[in-house]
Amino acid sequence: MSLTSALSITRSVNPPRGAFVDYPLGHTAGKPDEKEQQLHLLKTALSAFSRLSKPGSILMLPETWDSDDSWKEEVMRPSKKNDSSKSADNRLERFDTPQYQCDLDKELAESSFEVDGCPTCVFLGDDTKSQSTK
């Protein structure tokens, strides 16, 4: 079952079961540090396993992100002005080296990799880029 905040993409991919949460991307499993809300959301989402009986069905969760939907207006919108510095494309460059959350993680991963090669990292196929810590 796929817990999703992108309804159009999920419908296009068409997993066996879905649960849709109308939240901004990056919050599909709840609001940060709101434990009770996260538990409630996940319980409802998991109920899709017993409630959905038709392949490709999506359970629509009633949660709303905010008191209004203004957050939806600016998401991935082309820049209104012809100003490339204000591009609406907020995505970052797709670097092909490991992107650590912090520098300390990089040091820890590198020293750990030298010892045991990261036994909980599974590298597939010919993707050699992911097998380097640097």
Next chain:
Amino acid sequence: MKDFSSQNMFSNQRQNPAKILIVCKPKQMSAPIDYIERTTALYDSLGYPGYRWTKTEDPPPWSVVKKPLSSSKVGLIASGGIYVEKQVAFHWKDDLSFRIVDKNTPNSRLRTTHFAYDLADSRIDPNVVFPLETMRELVSQGYIGELSQSAYTFMGGIYSAKSVQETLAPALADRCEEDAVDLVLLVPV
């Protein structure tokens, strides 16, 4: 505003068996963002070539759920670029690797990395993209039977759907089969 009364809901389902089930009457439910439409418009405005979205025409595979959730072994797979302290982080250019995350990993050891979503909240509380702690709590409440020993994480934003379908997804499916899970929760970002 749309009428979500049950009568209307069922009549909608008859006209369009396209499978939407509403949990209960929401206070307000505006149209979800159509990310395919917005991405297409955004790419056009930036002069990028169009992206070929995955569109599955075949009906999805289906297994009947045989056990209640409260006696099921549940797996978790998330694509939000989650890794554990000391693991190699994901890179952002079609990284096809995955990480094994022990079910008892505390949030304090979880990290997130991704080029396409705002990481601010997931770095405050990884539960928002990787609800492992939330699921542990649901186990202790008896709502879920048990968690699979390993959760799996990978880096979304892989532009080759073919590589995912032929390499990454089958590897993860094999893991789930080895783990003998009853159900798997997928959390894409």
